[in-house]
Amino acid sequence: xGFLTAIWMLSLVLSGTALTAVGAxxxxxxxxxxxxxxxxxxxxxxLERLMAFLDGRADGAAVLAAAGGRTDVAxxxxxxxxxxxxxxxxxxxVALLVVWDAPGRLLPALRARDxxxxxxxxxxxxxxxxxxxxxxxxxxLGDRDPEVRLAAARSLVxxxxxxxxxDLARAIVAGGGxxxxxxxxxxxxxxxxxxxxxxxxxxxDRPRDVRLFAIDALGRAAADGTLARxxxxxxxxxxxxxxxxxxxxxxxGHPAATDVVRAGxxxxxxxxxxxxxxxxxxxxxxxxNAVLEHQLHxxxxxxxYRAGQALARLGDDGLARLRALxxxxxxxxxxxxxxxxxxxx
Amino acid sequence: MIPGLPDAGDxxxxxxxxxxxxxxxVIASCALQVxxxxxHLVIAAVHMARRGRTxxxxxxxxxxxxxxxxxxLLVPAYNEEATIIENIRSxxxxxxxTLEVIVVNDGSRDATLAxxxxxxxxxxxxxxxxxxxxxxPLRGLYASRDYPNLxxxxxxxxxxxxxxxxxxxxxxxxxFCAVDADSVLETDALIRAVGPFIEDPEGTAVIGGTIRVANxxxxxxxxxxxxxxxxxxxxxxxxxxxxxxxxxxxxxxxxMGALTIVSGAFGIFRRTVAVxxxxxxxxxxxxxxxxxxxxxxxxxxxxxxxxxxxSPEPACWTExxxxxxxxxxxxxxxxxxxxxTFARHRDMLFDRRYGRIGTLGFGSILLxxxxxxxxxxxGYVLIPWFWWIGALSLDALLAFLGLTFGFGVFLSxxxxxxxxxxxxRFPRTGDLARLTLAAVLENFGYRQLNNLWRIQGxxxxxxxxGGWGEMTRRGIGAPKPGG
Numbered sequence: 001x002g003f004l005t006a007i008w009m010l011s012l013v014l015s016g017t018a019l020t021a022v023g024a025x026x027x028x029x030x031x032x033x034x035x036x037x038x039x040x041x042x043x044x045x046x047l048e049r050l051m052a053f054l055d056g057r058a059d060g061a062a063v064l065a066a067a068g069g070r071t072d073v074a075x076x077x078x079x080x081x082x083x084x085x086x087x088x089x090x091x092x093x094v095a096l097l098v099v100w101d102a103p104g105r106l107l108p109a110l111r112a113r114d115x116x117x118x119x120x121x122x123x124x125x126x127x128x129x130x131x132x133x134x135x136x137x138x139x140x141l142g143d144r145d146p147e148v149r150l151a152a153a154r155s156l157v158x159x160x161x162x163x164x165x166x167d168l169a170r171a172i173v174a175g176g177g178x179x180x181x182x183x184x185x186x187x188x189x190x191x192x193x194x195x196x197x198x199x200x201x202x203x204x205d206r207p208r209d210v211r212l213f214a215i216d217a218l219g220r221a222a223a224d225g226t227l228a229r230x231x232x233x234x235x236x237x238x239x240x241x242x243x244x245x246x247x248x249x250x251x252x253g254h255p256a257a258t259d260v261v262r263a264g265x266x267x268x269x270x271x272x273x274x275x276x277x278x279x280x281x282x283x284x285x286x287x288x289n290a291v292l293e294h295q296l297h298x299x300x301x302x303x304x305y306r307a308g309q310a311l312a313r314l315g316d317d318g319l320a321r322l323r324a325l326x327x328x329x330x331x332x333x334x335x336x337x338x339x340x341x342x343x344x345x
Numbered sequence: 346m347i348p349g350l351p352d353a354g355d356x357x358x359x360x361x362x363x364x365x366x367x368x369x370x371v372i373a374s375c376a377l378q379v380x381x382x383x384x385h386l387v388i389a390a391v392h393m394a395r396r397g398r399t400x401x402x403x404x405x406x407x408x409x410x411x412x413x414x415x416x417x418l419l420v421p422a423y424n425e426e427a428t429i430i431e432n433i434r435s436x437x438x439x440x441x442x443t444l445e446v447i448v449v450n451d452g453s454r455d456a457t458l459a460x461x462x463x464x465x466x467x468x469x470x471x472x473x474x475x476x477x478x479x480x481x482p483l484r485g486l487y488a489s490r491d492y493p494n495l496x497x498x499x500x501x502x503x504x505x506x507x508x509x510x511x512x513x514x515x516x517x518x519x520x521f522c523a524v525d526a527d528s529v530l531e532t533d534a535l536i537r538a539v540g541p542f543i544e545d546p547e548g549t550a551v552i553g554g555t556i557r558v559a560n561x562x563x564x565x566x567x568x569x570x571x572x573x574x575x576x577x578x579x580x581x582x583x584x585x586x587x588x589x590x591x592x593x594x595x596x597x598x599x600x601m602g603a604l605t606i607v608s609g610a611f612g613i614f615r616r617t618v619a620v621x622x623x624x625x626x627x628x629x630x631x632x633x634x635x636x637x638x639x640x641x642x643x644x645x646x647x648x649x650x651x652x653x654x655x656s657p658e659p660a661c662w663t664e665x666x667x668x669x670x671x672x673x674x675x676x677x678x679x680x681x682x683x684x685x686t687f688a689r690h691r692d693m694l695f696d697r698r699y700g701r702i703g704t705l706g707f708g709s710i711l712l713x714x715x716x717x718x719x720x721x722x723x724g725y726v727l728i729p730w731f732w733w734i735g736a737l738s739l740d741a742l743l744a745f746l747g748l749t750f751g752f753g754v755f756l757s758x759x760x761x762x763x764x765x766x767x768x769x770r771f772p773r774t775g776d777l778a779r780l781t782l783a784a785v786l787e788n789f790g791y792r793q794l795n796n797l798w799r800i801q802g803x804x805x806x807x808x809x810x811g812g813w814g815e816m817t818r819r820g821i822g823a824p825k826p827g828g
Contacts, residue, residue: 007744011751018758022781025765029774083403116397154408178545185411301475308473338473 042068046077053096054089060096071100079124094127103128107136115145122148126155134161141171149174153186162190169201169210179209187217196221199229204236212244219248227254234260239269246272250279258285265291273303281310289314293321296332304332308339319345361736364727371724377712379752385597386759392596393767399658402440402533405540413539414519414546415443416613419512421505422526423451430464432526435567437495441535445494447512448526452481452502465492472496472515478624480510505609506625506632513624516616523633525610528663529559529569538613538659541652550618550640551653553599553607555591557770558584559662569662572770574779579672580665582787585780587665589760592657592767599655603705605641607653609633611661618644618651631682638690641702657768673798680802681810683714718799724749725793750788757784 046066052058067074075097082093097103102124109121122140125133140152141163149171156163163171168190172183190196198221201214215233218226230252233245246264249257257279264276265288277295280288292314295307311318322345325336352358418436422429429448436446450458461467467487481503488496500511509523520542524530531537534554541549560575575581598604609632619625622639625632637653644651666672687710693699694707728745731737761780764770771777 004740004744007748011744011747014751014755018755018762019781019785021762022758022777025762026774026777029765029769029777033774083407178548180544181412181546182408182543185408188411305473305475335473338471341471342473 039073042066042073043077046074047081050077050081054085054092060099063096064100071102072105075100075102075105079127082127097127103130103133107133110136110140115148118143118145118148119151122151122155124155125152126158129159129161134159138163138167141167142174144175146175146177146180150180150182150186153183157186157189157193160193162193162196165190165196165198165201165214169206172210172213173207179207183209184213184216187213188220191217191221194221197223199223199225202229202233208238208240211241215241215244215248219251227252227256231257231260234263239271242267242269242272243275246275246279250275250282253283255283255285257283258287261285262288262291265295270298270300270303273298273300274306277303277306277310281306281313284314286314286317289317289321292318293325296325296335297330304335305339308335309342311336312339312343312345319343364731367723368727368731371720371727374712374716374720375724375749378717381709381712382593382756384601385593386756386763388600389593389596389763390759392600393592393657393763396767399768402536405533405536406440409536409539409543410442412543413442413536414542415445415517416441416535416539417512417516417518417521417616418444418446419509419516419521419523420446420448420526421451421508421512421523422448422453422457423502423505423508424453424455424457425526426453426455426457426460428527429457430460431567432529433461433465433495435529436524437492438532438567439530439535440532441539443518444535445496445516445518447496447498447515449508449512449515450497450499451504451508452500458497458499461497462487465489465495465497467492467495467497470496474514476514477620478510478513479627480507480514480624483511486515504627506627506629509632510624510627513616513619519616520613521616521619522611522613523609524661525663528556528610528661529564529567530611531660531662532568534611534659534661535613538656541654541656542613542615545652548650548652549654550615550644550651551607551637552613553595553604553653553655554611554613554659554661555595555657556587556608556610557660557662558587558665560665560667562662564662572772574771574776575665575667577667578783578786579669580667581779581783582791583665583672585757585761585784585787588764588780589757591655592763593756593760595655596657598706598709599653601701601705602652603701603709604653604655605637605702605706605710606634607637607655608661610663611659614640629682629685630678631686634683635686635689638686638693638702641699641706642690642693645699645702660770669794673794673801676795676798677802677805680714680718680799681806683710684803684806687711687715714799715803718796718803721796722793722800753788753792754785757787760784 046063049058049063049066053060053063064071064074067077078093078097082090085093106121106125109117110125112118112121118140122137125137134156137152137156137159141149143149143152153163153168153171168186172179187198191198198214198217202211202218206214215230218230230245230248234242236242236245242264246261249260261276261280261283264272264279267273267276273295277292280292289311292307292311296304298304298307308322311322319340322336322340325332326340420432420436425432433446433448448461450461467489470486470488472486481501484499484501486496486498496515498511498515500508513521520539522535538552538554541552558575558580559569560577560580561573562569563571563573574584595604612633614636618640619636622636622643624636626635626639629635640651640653666675687707690707693703694711696703699707728737728742732739732742758781761777761784765777771780
């Protein structure tokens with residue numbers, strides 16, 4: 001074959017391949033559309049039966065029959081519905097999934113080679129508070145894929161069987177790489193369900209991300225000793241940890257934090273000084289009004305601005321100080337003026 | 346006489362030698378582009394195949410809402426009275442946990458400001474902010490208790506970059522999203538786009554989303570309720586172009602770690618990073634590519650780990666020009682913007698300190714945007730000329746042209762396939778056929794016109810022509826004349 005013939009062949013192969021592929025995809029789309037139309041119709045009927053099931057007018061077999069006898073299709077539909085119902089209805093739907101052996105199909109998928117299958121299985125298994133499911137999800141906390149680990153942790157929390165915090169901490173940092181902020185939500189849910197001891201995870205020998213999530217959770221758990229631990233953490237050399245401790249103290253809102261917040265205003269890091277001003281305003285610490293007033297002269301804009309905002313929230317004394325600063329002129333005057341205007345004062 | 350060169354007294358031989366040298370350059374450049382585009386197509390196909398099913402928005406919301414960082418939507422508006430109200434309503438209704446819409450009226454000469462104030466019942470307010478990045482003076486800020494997450498800023502005219510800088514200063518969220526006032530974000534676009542900022546909060550600097558052509562879509566209440574293809578051929582060609590640019594090239598560059606542009610119509614930035622580079626550069630028409638390059642330079646110079654990524658799922662719909670004159674202005678402007686940035690940061694080209702950005706990113710700008718248009722046009726002129734003077738047989742001429750068009754069709758259809766297999770936004774099977782037809786036809790005339798406009802853009806750049814030119818828009822979702 002000559003050079004020019006080869007070029008022609010290549011052109012034809014490229015164009016032909018592209019157009020053949022489009023043809024094939026169009027046939028696929030056509031078939032999909034027909035299948036979708038059928039499954040949408042079937043799904044509509046199954047959904048009606050499912051509603052009837054919840055009202056006690058139909059049984060699980062009727063739902064399954066409407067789904068064409070396909071337990072996987074029916075189970076998908078039930079799983080969608082489970083997310084928007086609660087109480088007895090939710091229990092009954094989960095029981096239906098157990099009858100159709102949904103956990104039995106999902107558990108092997110947790111060991112699939114395809115990580116998408118493992119993720120979907122880990123996310124779906126949270127509905128089943130069963131020992132075998134919990135054991136499998138705990139094993140999945142060691143999965144090599146971070147999203148599978150996260151989905152497993154979420155499911156364990158959803159099932160009301162949160163894993164030991166140490167296991168959670170290991171799952172977060174396993175494999176290295178960036179740590180998703182979604183773990184913060186898992187910690188918060190655990191904290192909301194009960195005052196677990198997150199203090200151990202805030203120790204200096206723990207990974208930084210784990211410490212930050214644990215401090216955030218401590219603010220929401222309000223367990224015994226939380227306040228003392230957060231106050232201790234303020235001595236940490238890490239700027240982020242000190243700021244996080246102040247943020248958690250703001251959530252707790254206990255006036256015992258006054259001394260720590262006062263120390264926060266003298267912190268060398270502007271992020272910590274900013275958070276100290278926010279915390280003072282949120283807890284409502286009028287003892288710190290003089291310090292806040294001084295903070296309006298901070299060299300960095302954010303601590304200055306947050307101090308102005310905090311003073312505006314701290315009643316007549318705070319407002320009076322802002323007015324005095326506004327009228328005195330100087331660098332703090334503009335911030336004081338804006339804080340007053342923003343507060344509508 | 347230098348060996349290998351024609352005789353100095355033989356001008357005919359010199360012309361021939363120069364022509365062959367240019368032809369060799371054209372062929373080498375084309376070959377490099379073929380390698381690059383093929384790599385993009387393969388990388389994008391692998392990425393789309395691996396990423397799995399698009400998660401439902403409700404699922405994303407339940408997983409991310411609690412930890413999704415607040416976002417400020419910055420909407421620069423200049424003479425947008427036809428579309429601004431609908432667009433603000435659309436932005437206010439986006440599904441995102443903590444969102445503030447900051448509309449910056451850039452000294453419009455029409456009733457943009459008055460219409461917004463009247464429609465949303467805004468009153469003058471004050472907001473404390475730090476002048477972190479430069480912009481023209483603000484004339485007033487307006488807000489309303491009824492719309493607590495809407496802020497309207499009125500400022501002296503200073504251009505899009507200037508308006509965006511004002512928005513950056515006014516925003517208090519850790520992230521900001523720059524959107525065009527004439528574009529429509531999908532309701533779940535932000536929650537879909539924000540993922541990388543949650544997964545890698547310290548490393549992620551910028552995220553870009555897909556821009557899609559809204560002409561032909563059914564838009565109600567500022568939302569795309571049904572995707573469709575444009576009826577007119579010009580926006581239809583642009584639909585294929587956008588698919589190629591976003592689903593192929595941007596995915597490819599993003600996966601290669603060398604993304605040099607995030608569309609000005611839809612990009613999410615970490616505010617601190619944007620402030621660190623001085624915000625948007627004033628007086629440029631390519632502010633989107635410019636800020637991304639500045640961020641690359643800043644982060645590499647500071648030796649900070651970072652990533653700038655593209656995400657194909659979140660989408661923003663924009664109105665594509667429907668006339669040749671408007672399209673030509675837009676393309677000339679894009680070319681000028683790219684060349685401005687290339688010239689401003691030319692020291693990054695092939696500088697090993699800048700790694701993939703210096704070699705792949707800037708190398709591709711040199712190849713595709715700087716040298717590409719003149720070389721392709723040179724190819725169109727030289728190859729027939731070689732045939733005319735007998736240096737190239739008719740068979741060879743046709744074979745080269747066949748290859749050029751065959752590869753063009755292959756790439757464009759490949760982008761259409763990526764859309765179909767990965768996202769499937771167009772609901773009808775017939776849409777695929779129309780897209781494929783457009784993907785074939787655009788190689789015959791439209792592509793060459795584009796090159797011509799880019800050459801004109803280059804010429805304008807060399808002459809120092811500035812400004813945006815007038816963009817005539819009908820308004821997204823506006824009723825058709827007589828309709």
